[in-house]
Amino acid sequence: MADPVAGRRYDAALHLLDRQVVDVDGRLVGKVDDLELQIDASGALKVAALLQGPGALGPRFGGRLGGWILAVWKRLHNEVVPTPRRIPMSDVVAIDSVVHIGRSVEKSEGELWVETYVVGRIPGRWA
Numbered sequence: 001m002a003d004p005v006a007g008r009r010y011d012a013a014l015h016l017l018d019r020q021v022v023d024v025d026g027r028l029v030g031k032v033d034d035l036e037l038q039i040d041a042s043g044a045l046k047v048a049a050l051l052q053g054p055g056a057l058g059p060r061f062g063g064r065l066g067g068w069i070l071a072v073w074k075r076l077h078n079e080v081v082p083t084p085r086r087i088p089m090s091d092v093v094a095i096d097s098v099v100h101i102g103r104s105v106e107k108s109e110g111e112l113w114v115e116t117y118v119v120g121r122i123p124g125r126w127a
Contacts, residue, residue, distance in 0.1 A: 023101050033057040
């Protein structure tokens, strides 16, 4: 079966940035916070991967706010040199109002922490 995304032209700002990402199980796995670009053999820029999380969003904001987001994210992360979640473009199966990927994505440490210590402590929340 031909790849429906490969070879198509997209406006990165319009079709990718800030779009919701949905995995093969229909689970919302975050938004596209930044893009990893590479230059192909012909010299054209191609999107290599979608980047997610505060580590990708902070530098995109820039300034004090972006620096603060990045600093907090690094401090709360377990890795010495943390990297944003990276979804290779080869995993993208369709782009419409959301970006569909053809694999399951595990919840990040940050998502699990927020679920346990923030959302899980809200009185009267639904299951």
